[in-house]
Amino acid sequence: MKTLVCTTPGKLDYAEGEKPELAKGRAIIRMKRIGICGTDLHAFEGTQPYFSYPRILGHELAGELVDFDDAPGFQAGEAVTFVPYFSCGHCIACRTGKPNCCASIQVCGVHIDGGMVEFLSVPSAALVHGEGLSYDALALVEPLAIGAHGVRRAAVQAGEFVLVVGAGPIGLGTMEFARIAGAHVIALDINEARLEFCKEKLDIPHTVHAGAADVEAQLQRITQGDMPTVVIDATGNQKAINNAFRYMAHGARYVLIGLQKGDICFSHPEFHKREATLMSSRNATRADFEHVISSMKKGLIDPTTYITHRVMFDDVAREFEGWLSPESGVIKVIVEVGS
Numbered sequence: 563m564k565t566l567v568c569t570t571p572g573k574l575d576y577a578e579g580e581k582p583e584l585a586k587g588r589a590i591i592r593m594k595r596i597g598i599c600g601t602d603l604h605a606f607e608g609t610q611p612y613f614s615y616p617r618i619l620g621h622e623l624a625g626e627l628v629d630f631d632d633a634p635g636f637q638a639g640e641a642v643t644f645v646p647y648f649s650c651g652h653c654i655a656c657r658t659g660k661p662n663c664c665a666s667i668q669v670c671g672v673h674i675d676g677g678m679v680e681f682l683s684v685p686s687a688a689l690v691h692g693e694g695l696s697y698d699a700l701a702l703v704e705p706l707a708i709g710a711h712g713v714r715r716a717a718v719q720a721g722e723f724v725l726v727v728g729a730g731p732i733g734l735g736t737m738e739f740a741r742i743a744g745a746h747v748i749a750l751d752i753n754e755a756r757l758e759f760c761k762e763k764l765d766i767p768h769t770v771h772a773g774a775a776d777v778e779a780q781l782q783r784i785t786q787g788d789m790p791t792v793v794i795d796a797t798g799n800q801k802a803i804n805n806a807f808r809y810m811a812h813g814a815r816y817v818l819i820g821l822q823k824g825d826i827c828f829s830h831p832e833f834h835k836r837e838a839t840l841m842s843s844r845n846a847t848r849a850d851f852e853h854v855i856s857s858m859k860k861g862l863i864d865p866t867t868y869i870t871h872r873v874m875f876d877d878v879a880r881e882f883e884g885w886l887s888p889e890s891g892v893i894k895v896i897v898e899v900g901s
Contacts, residue, residue, distance in 0.1 A: 563578070563579055563580070563581045563679060563680040563681055564576060564577075564578065564579075564679070564680055564875070564876075565577050565578070565579040565618055565678060565679045565680075566618065566619070566678040566679075566875070566878055566879060567616050567617070567618050567678075568605055568606060568615060568616065568617050568618070568619050569615060569616045570615050570616070571605075571606065571607060571608030571615070572606065572607075572608070572883075574606070574878070574879040574882055575879070576876075576879060579679060581680070581681050582681055582682070582683035584629045584630070584631060584683075585631070585683065586631055586632070587631055587632050587685060587686055587687070588630070588631060588683050588684065588685060588686060589627060589629070589630035589631070589633055589636075589644075589683070589684055589685070589686045589689055590627075590628045590629045590630070590681055590682070590683050591623070591625040591626065591627055591628065591642060591644070591681065591682050591683075591684060592625050592626040592628050592680065592681055592900065593623065593624075593625045593677055593679060593680060593681065593682060593899040593900070594624055594625045594626060594641075594697040594898070594899055594900065595623070595624040595625070595697040595698055595700070595701035595896055595897065595898060595899065596620045596622065596623055596677055596678060596701065596875070596896070596897040596899060597622030597623070597701040597702060597704070597705060597894060597895070597896055597897075598622075598882075598885060598892075598894070598895040598896075598897065599621070599622050599705055599731065599732075600730060600731070600732065600798065601619075601621070601671070601672060602619045602620065602671070603885065603886055604798075605617065605619055605672075606619075606882060606883070606886070607886065609823070610672070611821060611822075611823050612669075612672060612673065613672060617671070617672075617675060617676070618671065618675035618676050618677075618678050618679060619671045619676050619677075619678050620670070620671045620676035620677035620678040620679075621646040621669065621670045621671035621672070621676050621677060621704060622701050622702065622704045622705055623643060623644070623646065623670075623676075623677040623682070623701060623704070624641065624642070624643045624692070624697045624698075624699075624700035624701040624703075625641070625642065625643075625682070625697070625899075626639060626640070626641060626642075627639065627640050627641075627642045627689070628681070630686050630689070631686060632686050633686035633687075633689055635691075636686075636689055636691070640691070640692060641692035641695070641696075641697060641700060642689050642690060642691065642692050642700070643690045643692065643700040643701070643703050643704065643851075644684050644688040644689050644690055645688045645690060645704075645846075645847075645848055645851055646669060646670035646671065646676070646677075646684075646688070646704060647661070647662055647664070647667055647668075647669050647670075647845045647846075648667065648668040648669070648670065648674070648684075648685060648688065649661035649662075649664035649666075649667055649668075650664050650665070650666045650667075653665035653666060660847075661847065662711070662844055662845035662846055662847050663844045663845065667845075669845070670684070678875075678878070678897075680899060680900065690703070690848070690851055690852075690855070693855050693859060694859075695855065695858060695859070695865075698865065698866065698869060698896055699858055699865040699866075701896060702865040702868060702869075702894065703851055703854050703855060703858075704846070704851070705731050705732060705735055705894075706735040706738070706739075706854045706857075706863065706865070707846035707847075707850040707851045707853075707854050708732050708735065708736075708819060708843075708845070708846050708850075709732055709733070709734075709735030709736035709737075709738065709739050709796070709819070710735070710739045710846065710850045710853050710854055711843055711845070711846040711847065711850045712736050712739075712794050712796070712817050712819040712843040713736060713739040713740050713743055713794070714850065715817050715841055715843045716792045716794060716815050716817045716841075717815070718740050718743040718744075718745050718792055719743070719744070719745070720743065720744025720745065721744060721745070721746070722744075722745045722746065722790075722791045722792055723745070723746045723748060723784065723785045723788070723789075723790040723791060723792070723811075724740040724745040724746070724747050724748065724790060724791075724792040724793075724794065725748045725750060725781065725790035725792070725793045725794070725806070725809055726740065726747060726748070726749055726750065726794050726796060727750045727751075727772070727793065727794065727795045727796060727797055727802055727803075727806050727820075728750075728751060728795060728796035728797035728798075728799075728802065728820060729749050729750075729751035729753065729756035729757060729759065729760055730756070730796060730797070730893075731868060731893060731894050732796045732819060732820070733749070733751070733794075733796030733797070734759075734760070734764060734868065734893070735868075736794055736796050736819065737749060737760065737764060737766055738764060738857075738862075738863050739853075739857075740792075740794075741764075741766075742857060742862055742863075745792070746767065746768070747766050747767070747768065748766075748768040748769070748770060748781065748784055748790060749766050749768070749769045749770070750769075750770045750771075750772050750777070750806075750809075751769075751771070751772055752771065752772045752773050753888060754771065755888075755891065757769040757770075757771065759893065763867050764867070768784050770784075772802065772805075777809070778808060778809065781809055785811070788811050789809060789810060789811035789812075789814070790809060790810065790811055790814065791811045791813065791814045791815070792814060792815050792816075792817070793806050793809055793810055793814060793815075793816045793817070794816075794817045794818075794819060794843075795816075795817070795818050795819060795820045796819045796820050797820045798820030798821050798822045799820065799822060800822045800824045800825075800826075802820075803818065803820065803822065803826060804826060804827050804828060807828040807829070807832065807833060807838075808832075810836055810838050811836070812835075812836045812837070812838075813836060813837055813838070814836060814838050814839070815838070815839040815841070816838060816839065816840045816841070817841050817842070817843050818840070818841070818842045818843065819842075819843045868893050868894040869893070869894050869895075869896050870891060870892055870893040870894060870895070871885070871890075871892055871894070871895040871896070872895070872896050872897075872898065873895060873896075873897055873898070874897070874898050875897055875898065875899045875900075878897055
């Protein structure tokens, strides 16, 4: 079968791999859709933490269930996605209901080879029913679940002002789930086109350009002087993460979905006097996947809103580098595999 391997930063090569054989407790999926995410782009750039080369990328995936062992309730031929964070089941995180941050987690496409292949073997326990959704929609469940998990970590309440820093795909999904939770959402980004997308496509009422000289003053006006009670970073940018500590209300929660390699730096007195809470949000859980699928089925989220580019699997290596440029206008690239 054909595979696409990121051999070194900046280089993608097609190769022939062996089609997986069915094994105990495993399922085989014929890939139909692959979403290109920030993790894939950062891996190509050489800036992704927890990463080694060569690696087959891809964890925003949907396909046809071909064969399986020990997957009660599933049927061959059905459309599926899966939870791509494979946990050990035994560590302290797994034992306390947090397999998304398992001490020895294996994330598909990051720690182990991912879904830029024609056929992929995954643990049967990771399978998620398609619930009648399209392959396009199912490929978007995972990135939306990242945002849903961050909102759940923040325990967002109806009527709160939630500032989401970063209007990339993860940030956009975070905004959607904050809105579904009943929050007043504020989008902050340096890309004016992304802010327009927030207003026009997602109906986000408040947008602020991160490069403005009066960001704090704008946030004061929007929140009637209180500042946001929840700040969520979805940039993975060190400067943006550090800056956003200034935007917190007293008593606020700051959740880091974005990930970068450097150190966080903030004023302890300013943080302390707010009795602020800082937390990370890693991956997502099955409950988050189910929340996303339910929201799609109820029409609370239109997954097609995010798809700006579409490409066939054979053309990914040629097109990939262009998606790094802000001028490309990429929100979400969907790769079609096979017929």
